[in-house]
Structures are given as C-alpha cells and as structure tokens.
Amino acid sequence: MSLEIVKPGVNINFVGNRHFAFALSGLFILASIISVIWNQGLNLGVDFRGGLNIQVLLTDPKLGADDLRAALTEGGLTISSIQDFGAGQNEYLVNIQPEGDSQGLAKKANTVLIETFGADKAQLRRQEMVGPKVGDDLRQKALYAIYYSILMIIIYISGRFEQKWGTSAIFMAILIGVVYLVSLFGVGVGTLIIIALIVTLITCYCLKFSYALGSIIALIHDVVITTGLFSMLNKEITLTFVAAILTIIGYSLNDSIIVFDRIRENLRKPKLRGDLTGIINKSINETLSRTILTSGTTLMAVLSLYFLGGPVTRDFALALFIGMSVGTFSSVFIASPILLLWEKKKVA
Numbered sequence: 001m002s003l004e005i006v007k008p009g010v011n012i013n014f015v016g017n018r019h020f021a022f023a024l025s026g027l028f029i030l031a032s033i034i035s036v037i038w039n040q041g042l043n044l045g046v047d048f049r050g051g052l053n054i055q056v057l058l059t060d061p062k063l064g065a066d067d068l069r070a071a072l073t074e075g076g077l078t079i080s081s082i083q084d085f086g087a088g089q090n091e092y093l094v095n096i097q098p099e100g101d102s103q104g105l106a107k108k109a110n111t112v113l114i115e116t117f118g119a120d121k122a123q124l125r126r127q128e129m130v131g132p133k134v135g136d137d138l139r140q141k142a143l144y145a146i147y148y149s150i151l152m153i154i155i156y157i158s159g160r161f162e163q164k165w166g167t168s169a170i171f172m173a174i175l176i177g178v179v180y181l182v183s184l185f186g187v188g189v190g191t192l193i194i195i196a197l198i199v200t201l202i203t204c205y206c207l208k209f210s211y212a213l214g215s216i217i218a219l220i221h222d223v224v225i226t227t228g229l230f231s232m233l234n235k236e237i238t239l240t241f242v243a244a245i246l247t248i249i250g251y252s253l254n255d256s257i258i259v260f261d262r263i264r265e266n267l268r269k270p271k272l273r274g275d276l277t278g279i280i281n282k283s284i285n286e287t288l289s290r291t292i293l294t295s296g297t298t299l300m301a302v303l304s305l306y307f308l309g310g311p312v313t314r315d316f317a318l319a320l321f322i323g324m325s326v327g328t329f330s331s332v333f334i335a336s337p338i339l340l341l342w343e344k345k346k347v348a
Contacts, residue, residue, distance in 0.1 A: 010285055010288070011281070011282070011285055012281075012284075012288070014281055014285070014332055014333065015280055015284070015337060016281070021329070021333035021334070021337070022333075022334075025221055025225070025330075025333070025334060028228065029221070029224055031232070032225055032228015032229065032232075033224075033228065035232045036231050042227070042230075042231055043081070043230075043231070043235065045095070045238035045239075045241075046128065046129075046130050047130060047138055048136075048138055048139040048237065048239075049080070049095075050097075050098070050136070051080065051097045051129075052109065052127065052129050053093060053094070053096075053126075053128045053129075054093075054109055054124055055085060055091065055092070055093055055127070056068060056094060056123070056124060056125065057089065057090065057091045057122070057125050058090045058092070058121060059090070059120065059121050059123065060090075060117070060121045061090060063090070063122075064090070065084070065092055068122075069082055071113065072096070072109065074116075075109075075112030075115075075116070076108075076112075077096050077109060077112065078096065078097040079094060079096060079097075080095040080097050081094070081095045081236070082094050082095075083236075095236075096109060105129065110124045138239065144193075145246065146193075146223070146245060146246065146249070147193045147197070149249055150200075150219055150220075150249065151175060153249070154200065154209070154212045154215065155168045155171065155212075157212045157253075157257075158204075158211065158212040161211040161264060164207075164209070167207055170207075171204075171209070174203055175196060175200060175203070178195070178196060178199045179192065179196050182195050200216060204216060210339055210342040211260055211339060213338060213342060214256070214260075214336065214337075214338035214339040214342070215256050215335055217334060218256055218330040218331065218335040219249055219330075221326070221330050221334050222248055222249070222252050222326050222327045222330055223245055223249070225322075225326050226244075226248060226322050226323040227245075229322050230318075230319065230322075235315055235318070236315070238315070240319075241315065241316070241319050243316070244320050244323065245319070247320060247323075248319070248320065248326075248327055251298070252324075252327030252330060255291060255327060255328055256330075256331045259283055259331055259332070259336055260336075260339075262284075262287050263280055263336070263339070266279045280336050280337075280340050283336070291328060291331070295324065299321060299324060302320045303317075305317040305320075306318060
C-alpha cells in the first residue's frame with residue numbers, strides 16, 4: 001500500500017499557471033544576473049582564486065571581525081573576506097590574498113596576530129594555502145564538470161524518451177566539435193561554456209529533442225538561480241558549492257524524469273490522446289504525492305545538516321536547500337510546460 005499525501009483524482013491546474021511561473025523564474029534569473037554584475041563577479045573562494053584561508057579564534061569577547069581586519073591590514077596583508085565561522089564562539093574564517101611570493105604567508109599572519117593581540121587572545125586554528133595556478137586550474141575543471149554533466153544528461157534524456165540514440169551520437173559529435181573549434185581561438189572557459197550551452201539549446205531545437213530541451217532549460221534555470229542567490233548572500237563559491245551544484249543537477253533531473261515518464265505513459269492511453277495540455281497536467285498531478293514526499297524528506301535532511309552539521313557544512317547544505325527547492329519548482333513549472341510549448345509549435 002503506497003503512502004498518498006495528495007488524494008487520487010486531484011486536478012490542480014499547474015499548466016494553466018505556467019505564465020505566472022515563467023514570470024517568477026524570469027524575475028529570479030534577472031535578479032541573479034544583476035547581483036553578479038553588481039558584485040563584479042562571484043565571490044570565489046580560495047579553491048578557485050588562490051590565496052590563504054586561516055581560521056582564527058579570538059578568545060577575548062571584546063574583539064571582533066573589525067579588529068581582526070584592522071590588525072591584519074596594518075600588518076601588510078591583503079584581506080579578501082572575513083566570515084563568522086563558529087556560531088557564538090568568536091571564530092572567523094579569513095581569506096588573505098598573496099602579493100608576490102606567497103611563501104611564509106601563514107607564518108606572517110600568525111606573527112601579526114600574536115604581536116597585535118597576544119598568543120592568549122588570538123589562536124590560529126587552521127590554515128590552507130592554494131596557489132593561483134592551482135586555483136585557476138580547479139576553476140576550469142569545475143566549469144567543465146558542470147557542463148559535461150549537463151551534456152551527458154541531454155544525451156541520456158533524448159535517447160531514453162525519444163528513442164533517438166543515433167541522433168544523440170550526432171548531437172554529441174556536434175557539441176564536441178564546436179567546443180574544440182571555439183577553444184582554438186583562446187577564449188576563456190566561462191565564455192566557452194556559455195557558447196557551448198547556446199549551441200546545445202539550438203541543436204536540441206533543430207533535432208527536435210523536446211524532452212531534452214525541457215530538461216536542459218530547467219537545469220540551467222536551477223544552476224543560475226542557485227548561483228545568483230549565493231551571490232546575493234555574498235557566499236563564497238568553492239569546490240563544496242560545485243559538489244552541491246552537481247548534486248542539484250542530478251536531483252532536478254530525477255524529478256523531471258518522474259514527470260516525463262508519467263507523461264509518456266499517459267500519451268499511450270487511447271482515451272487521453274489529443275489533449276496534450278490535459279495529459280501533462282494530469283501527469284504532474286499523478287506524481288505530486290511522490291514529488292512532495294521526495295522533496296519534503298530530502299529538504300528535512302538538508303535543514304538538519306544546515307542547523308546541526310556545524311559551520312563546515314553550512315554553505316553546502318544551504319546550496320542544496322536552495323537548489324532542491326528550485327529544482328522541484330522547475331520540474332513542475334518549467335520542464336513540463338516547455339515540453340507543451342514545443343509540441344504545440346510542432347503541431348502548428
């Protein structure tokens with residue numbers, strides 16, 4: 001006996017409210033883009049930008065982040081950011097940018113802290129150093145990881161739902177060729193990925209990959225909004241965030257596949273043929289209980305991780321919470337309506 005959160009036969013008009021959903025998503029995407037531009041890019045962590053991260057505990061409750069920044073700046077160190085790290089413990093995570101030779105940077109920071117506050121009032125709890133070349137290499141690999149994961153998803157969706165494995169192979173060859181040719185001009189990785197995604201959308205459109213088109217738009221929607229909200233909150237973009245994004249992509253895809261599977265099943269039923277809007281709406285309603293149960297239990301676990309997991313996992317849990325919430329929304333209000341719009345266009 002299956003657990004039903006939503007009574008069978010419910011008929012919420014999700015498809016009819018797609019214009020409101022598109023407007024809301026457009027507003028969030030616009031706000032995300034504006035935030036990134038306003039902040040002059042994303043707040044890259046030490047993983048991607050290079051530099052030194054130190055975790056400092058100030059045992060004197062009268063001292064704070066402003067005193068820490070002033071001391072390190074006066075000591076000749078360039079501070080990128082200072083974040084409250086320990087909940088109520090007067091502990092901070094400081095990112096220091098190297099200028100010239102980065103050797104001895106951690107030792108210099110420790111010396112400045114001891115000379116300014118004393119060994120009993122400032123303790124260097126942890127340090128991690130990443131060189132600028134390593135940071136740049138990690139940034140490129142992270143972008144490629146996100147892009148190629150989306151590319152493989154498109155090929156899988158088009159092959160599974162539209163039974164076009166041969167065409168999917170052609171599609172993959174086109175994308176690899178475009179990426180290779182564009183890379184010959186020496187463009188940056190970010191620009192290369194944007195061009196590749198645009199070509200991906202155009203290719204999906206030309207090859208009539210309707211399910212893949214809905215999935216890719218939904219995934220881009222989820223990644224952009226999650227990244228934009230992190231930019232608005234001035235959170236650091238680290239390798240942990242990239243891991244969260246890849247998790248979100250998989251989660252959002254799973255939600256979309258559940259709905260697409262039900263749409264495909266209902267399309268085969270003779271009684272439902274001809275009314276595509278009704279079929280899609282019925283399919284979303286039929287999978288609503290599963291969506292609520294899956295999303296609800298997952299978000300409960302993520303919230304527990306956020307509040308109880310400590311500061312190390314807090315940003316990871318926050319990214320998951322945002323991305324999974326947005327991913328559930330996009331599976332219902334973005335991926336399926338895009339499929340409807342495409343099929344209506346083919347009929348027209």
